[in-house]
Amino acid sequence: xxxxxxxxxxxxxxxxxxxLIILHELGHFFTAKMTRTKVVEFGFGFPPRATGLWxxxxxxxxxxxTIFEDFDELESAxxxxxxxxxxxxxxxxxxxxxxxxxxxxQPGPQIETIVEKRADGSLHAxxxxxxxxxxxxxxxxxxxxxxxxxxxxxxxxxxxxxxxSEMVWSINWLPLGGFVKMVGEEDPEAENSLAGKSKWARAxxxxxxxVVNAIIPVLLFTFVLMLPQTRLAGDVTITAVxxxxxxxxxxxxxxxxxxxxxxxxxxxxTGLQQAITLKLGSSSDWLVRxxxxxPSPMPGATAFQYVEGRDKEVSLRPRFxxxxxxxxxxxxxxxxxxxxxxxxxxxxxxxxxxxxxxxPEANDTNVEMSIAAARLLDDRIxxxxxxxxxxxxxxxxxxxxxxxxxxxDFSLGLNTSITDGSVGIQIQxxxxxxxxxxxxxxxxxxxxxxxxxxxxxxxxxxxxxxVQSSNNPQxxxxxxxxxxxxxxxxxxxxxxxAAVTTKLRTFAVLAATISLSLAVINILPLPxxxxxxxxxxxxxxxxRGKRIxxxxxxxxxxxxxxxLLSLMALISVQDVMRIFRGxxxx
Numbered sequence: 001x002x003x004x005x006x007x008x009x010x011x012x013x014x015x016x017x018x019x020l021i022i023l024h025e026l027g028h029f030f031t032a033k034m035t036r037t038k039v040v041e042f043g044f045g046f047p048p049r050a051t052g053l054w055x056x057x058x059x060x061x062x063x064x065x066t067i068f069e070d071f072d073e074l075e076s077a078x079x080x081x082x083x084x085x086x087x088x089x090x091x092x093x094x095x096x097x098x099x100x101x102x103x104x105x106q107p108g109p110q111i112e113t114i115v116e117k118r119a120d121g122s123l124h125a126x127x128x129x130x131x132x133x134x135x136x137x138x139x140x141x142x143x144x145x146x147x148x149x150x151x152x153x154x155x156x157x158x159x160x161x162x163x164x165s166e167m168v169w170s171i172n173w174l175p176l177g178g179f180v181k182m183v184g185e186e187d188p189e190a191e192n193s194l195a196g197k198s199k200w201a202r203a204x205x206x207x208x209x210x211v212v213n214a215i216i217p218v219l220l221f222t223f224v225l226m227l228p229q230t231r232l233a234g235d236v237t238i239t240a241v242x243x244x245x246x247x248x249x250x251x252x253x254x255x256x257x258x259x260x261x262x263x264x265x266x267x268x269x270t271g272l273q274q275a276i277t278l279k280l281g282s283s284s285d286w287l288v289r290x291x292x293x294x295p296s297p298m299p300g301a302t303a304f305q306y307v308e309g310r311d312k313e314v315s316l317r318p319r320f321x322x323x324x325x326x327x328x329x330x331x332x333x334x335x336x337x338x339x340x341x342x343x344x345x346x347x348x349x350x351x352x353x354x355x356x357x358x359x360p361e362a363n364d365t366n367v368e369m370s371i372a373a374a375r376l377l378d379d380r381i382x383x384x385x386x387x388x389x390x391x392x393x394x395x396x397x398x399x400x401x402x403x404x405x406x407x408x409d410f411s412l413g414l415n416t417s418i419t420d421g422s423v424g425i426q427i428q429x430x431x432x433x434x435x436x437x438x439x440x441x442x443x444x445x446x447x448x449x450x451x452x453x454x455x456x457x458x459x460x461x462x463x464x465x466x467v468q469s470s471n472n473p474q475x476x477x478x479x480x481x482x483x484x485x486x487x488x489x490x491x492x493x494x495x496x497x498a499a500v501t502t503k504l505r506t507f508a509v510l511a512a513t514i515s516l517s518l519a520v521i522n523i524l525p526l527p528x529x530x531x532x533x534x535x536x537x538x539x540x541x542x543x544r545g546k547r548i549x550x551x552x553x554x555x556x557x558x559x560x561x562x563x564l565l566s567l568m569a570l571i572s573v574q575d576v577m578r579i580f581r582g583x584x585x586x
Contacts, residue, residue, distance in 0.1 A: 007491075008490070008491045008494035008495055009487040009488055009489075009490055009491025009492075009494070010487060010491075011494075012487075012490035012491060012493070012494045012507070013483065013486055013487035013490050013491075014175055015490075016486070016490055016507060016510060016511050016514065017483070017486060017514060018175065019511075020213065020216065020511060020514055020515045020518060021177045021178045021518070022044065022178050023212050023213070023216060024178075024209040024210075024212055024213050024518060024522070025042065025043075025178040025179060025180045025209065026212065027208035027209040027210075027211060027212035027213075028180040028205060028206075028208055028209045029042055029180050030208070031204055031205045031208040032180065032182055032194070032205050034204075035197055035201040035204060035205055036192060037182050037183070037192060037193070037194045037197060037201075037205060038166075038182060038183040038191075038192035038193070039167055039180060039181070039182050039183075040151070040152075040166060040167055040168070040181050040182065040183055041167065041168050041169075041170055041179075041180070041181040042167070042168075042169050042170070042178070042179075042180055042181075043170045043171075043172055043178055043179045043180075043181070044169075044170065044171045044172060044175075044178050045171065045172035045173065045174050045175040045176065045177065045178065046172050046173075046174040046176060046177060046178075046179065047170075047172050047173070047174070048172065048173050048174075049170045049171070049172050049173075050170075050171050050172055050173050051170070051171050052168040052169060052170035052171065053168065053169045054152060054153040054155070054165035054167065054168050054169075055165055055167050055168075055169065056152070056164075056165045056166045056167045057155065057156075057163050057164075057165065058123070058150060058152070058163065058164045058165075058166050059123070059161050059162075059163050059164075060113060060115055060123045060124070060125045060150060060161060060162050060163075060164060061122055061123065061124045061125065061160060061161045062099055062101070062102060062124075062125050062128075062160055062161055062162060063124055063125070063160075065126065066101075066124075066125045066126060066127070066128060067126065067127045067128070067145065068101055068128050068129065069127065069128070069129035070129045070130055071101075071104075071105065071128075071129070071130060098159035098160070099159065099160055102157050102158070102159065102160070102162065105154070105157050105162075106154075106157075107154050107155055107156060107157060108153070108154060109130050109131075109153070109154055110130065110131040110151070110152065110153050110154070111128055111129065111130050111131060111151070111152070111153075111154050111162075111164065112128070112129055112130075112131050112149065112150075112151045113125050113126075113127060113128045113129075113149070113150045113151065113164070114126045114127040114145050114146075114147040114148070114149055114150075115147050115148055115149075115150050116147045116148075117147075117148065117191075123150065125150075125162070126145045126146075126147050127145045127147075128162070131151065148190075148191050150164055150166065151164075151166065152164040152165045152166040152167070152168070153165045153168070176483060182194045182205075184196060188547070188550075195550070199537050199540060199541055199545075202533075202537050203534060203537050206530045206533050206534050206537070207523065207530065207534060209522060209530055210518070210519045210520075210522040210523040210530060210531075211519075213515045213516070213518045213519035213522065214515075214516065214519040216511070216512065216515040217448070217451075217452050217455070217512035217513075217515050217516045218445070218448045218449070218452065219448075220448075220508045220509070220511055220512040220515070221444075221447070221448035221451040221452065221508075221509075221512055222441070222444045222445050222447075222448045223444075223508055224444075224451075224505050224508050224509060224512075225438075225439040225443070225444035225447045225448065225451070226438060226439055226440070226441065226444040227438070227501065227504070227505055227508075228436050228437070228438040228501075229436065229437045229438065229501075229505065230434050230435070230436045230437075231268065231434070231435065231437070232268065232429065232432050232433070232434060232435075233267040233268050233429070233432065233433070233434075233435040234267060234268070234429040234430055234431045234432035234433060235257050235267075235429065235430045235431050236257065236258045236266050236267065236268065236269070236271075236272055236427050236428075236429055237255065237256070237257050237258075237291070237302075237304075237427060237428055237429075237430050238252060238253070238254055238255065238256045238257075238258070238288075238291075238425050238426070238427055239254060239426050239427060239428050240254060240345060240346045240347075240425065240426040241253060241254060241424060241425055242346060242418070242420045242421070242424035242425070243338075243342070244424075245420050245421075245423060245424020245425070246316040246317055246318065246319065246422075246423045246424055247316060247423045247424045247425045248424060249316070250286070250314040250315065250316040251314055252286075252288065252314060252316075252425060253290070253291070254291070255290070255291025255292075255293065255303070255304040256288045256289065256290055256291050257288060257289040257291065257306060258272060258286060258287075258288055258427070259287045259288060259289055259311060260286070260287040261275035261276070261279075261284060261285070261286050261287075262275060262278070262279065262284055262285055263285075267429075267435075268429060269427060269429060272427065274454070274458075276318045276422045276423060277318075277422070277458060277461060278454060278457050278458060278461070279317075279318050280318045280319070280320050280422060280461045280464070280465070280472070281317070281318070281319075281320055281461070281464065282317065282318075283315050283316075283317055284315065284316055284317065284318060285313060285314075285315050286313065286314050286315070286316065287311055287312075287313055288311065288312055288313075288314060289306050289307075289308075289310065289311045289312075290306075290310060290311075290312060291304030291305070291306060292304055292305045292306070292307065293305075302430060316423055318422035318423050319420075319422055319423075319472070320461075320464065320465055320468050320470040320472055321468070321470060321472070322419055322420050322421055322422060322472050323335070323336070323419075323420050324336075324417050324418070324419045324420075325337055325338040325343075325417060325418050325420070326338070326416060326417050327339075327340055327343045327350050327351060327352050327413070327415075327416050327417060327418060328340065328352060329352060329411070338418055340352055340411060343418050346418055346426060347415070347418060347426075349391075349402065349413055349414040349415065350413040350414070350415050350416065350417070350418060351389070351405075351411050351412045351413020351414070351415075351416060352366060352411040352412070352413070352416060353366050353367055353409075353411065353412055353413075353416060354388065354389045354412065354413055354414060354415060354416050355367075355386055355387060355388050355389060356368060356369040356386070356387045356389075356400065356405070356408070356412070357369070357384075357385075357386055358370075358371055358374045358381055358382065358383055358384060358385045358386070358387065359371070359383060360383060365408060365409040366409050366411050366412070369387065369408060371383050373408065374387070377396060377400065377404060378396040378397055380396075380397050381396075381397055385397065385398065386398065387399060387400040387405075388400070389401075389402055389405045389412055389413065389414055390402070390414070391414060402414055422472060451512075452512075452516065455512070455513060455516060456516075459517075480571050480574070481571065481575060482568055482571035482572045482574075482575050483568075483572070483575075484572050484575035484576060484579070485571070485574075485575035485578070486514070488575065488578075488579055489510070490507070490510070492584060493506050493507060493510070526560055526564070527556045527557050527559060527560025527561070527563075528557045528558070528559075528560030528561035528563075528564055529560070529564070532556070532557060532560055533557070536548060536553055
């Protein structure tokens with residue numbers, strides 16, 4: 001990518017992928033709140049943390065028994081770690097004046113506490129200490145202090161209590177996603193933990209992110225279909241039918257107009273290509289209007305006449321594997337060869353040969369050109385040079401234009417083979433003109449589900465084509481892309497020479513595609529993802545409430561995450577190599 005594309009790629013990548021992931025996590029966040037599951041962090045990006053905003057107000061009473069550890073403020077002020085006490089249980093004792101230990105503290109630092117919940121619902125601190133290291137609670141005091149952890153930022157300090165903000169909205173340095181951290185995701189003993197909720201509540205929380213990602217495409221495609229789109233549209237007419245192709249076998253002929261494919265109106269090449277790709281390997285129903293040859297067409301008019309009401313329906317099966325036939329003077333293998341004269345009816349630019357060897361004297365003009373004839377094209381050409389037939393010459397010492405090549409020998413061409421395509425036809429758009437397409441809200445909303453269905457079937461056929469090693473040109477392109485590839489794609493869209501509305505529509509379709517992919521991937525039973533955690537809930541239900549131990553579940557999820565990270569690294573390497581090769585998505 002050039003620097004401009006790179007910069008736009010990074011920015012548009014964050015603008016497209018970032019909100020999709022954040023909305024996914026917001027789904028988890030709100031359903032966690034609905035099920036009274038305690039959320040301790042909502043992260044934008046992945047750690048390490050850059051900054052964060054702490055929210056929430058949890059008041060914890062400090063008693064004479066509360067132990068304060070590792071507070072430098074207390075040591076410098078000479079305040080006791082444990083307040084002076086007489087014999088007996090001190091948990092309900094509070095001095096008349098302010099606790100001197102609290103007077104020495106200042107709001108702001110992150111602290112970790114162990115609390116005891118009383119019958120009246122109040123929380124009393126048993127242990128408090130600043131969060132200085134990852135395993136901050138592993139201390140001598142915590143060995144014998146038993147209670148529930150309350151961790152967060154010290155927000156307010158009263159005379160006999162502290163107020164803790166338990167949840168942080170964090171912004172992290174790796175802007176590749178987001179996360180929601182809940183209490184006790186694998187520990188059912190923790191209060192208000194996810195693991196402590198019912199099976200239905202856990203399934204509700206775990207599936208909510210994928211549900212949000214499945215809803216987003218509906219909204220985006222509704223927007224896309226309502227957005228006015230002006231494009232070239234007209235009558236799609238068949239100009240060539242390949243012999244023995246699905247179209248030939250179905251009875252399609254040159255001059256036929258394609259009216260509908262599987263109930264979809266066809267008015268341009270893109271629409272026909274998509275309709276065909278959706279039905280690869282399956283039966284497809286076409287409505288065509290036969291072309292009647294006009295014996296004396298007017299100048300500039302089409303060579304066929306069309307009568308409404310004489311439309312016919314045909315069925316054919318688009319192919320994953322498309323035959324490629326060599327152009328020859330004499331056919332000896334009909335399945336793999338095509339006569340030059342027949343090939344020229346399908347593609348006027350093809351030939352039996354596409355290069356010429358420069359020799360002193362040419363014996364076979366189909367493969368050779370004399371040095372004398374070559375020097376008429378460019379006096380720098382030498383004996384032994386090879387001239388490639390091209391449409392536009394950029395280097396006359398190694399290239400020859402198609403007209404010059406045809407003047408030398410009529411059998412030369414740009415290509416030496418013919419690819420049939422999925423159904424075996426070539427088309428053109430007649431009576432073309434700019435038309436504006438736009439749907440009202442209801443039609444756009446209902447149409448969004450058709451777009452999603454199409455997207456699913458296109459993805460299915462792409463995967464099927466990959467498995468079958470399909471040579472279908474409509475399935476060409478990268479099989480998978482990662483974050484780097486998405487960044488390249490968004491950068492190319494942003495810097496493309498297109499109208500703003502066209503770019504906006506393209507970004508919306510791309511975002512809908514990515515969001516639907518996130519929904520499907522996250523709901524699959526893959527360890528480490530939401531679907532993998534849902535699988536353990538299903539296993540628990542099958543085992544009549546008997547859970548797999550949290551330790552074993554954690555190991556499975558860790559292995560899944562490592563595998564997914566390895567796969568992501570492999571895809572990223574492919575993305576980087578594609579960029580270095582100078583390959584583009586367009």
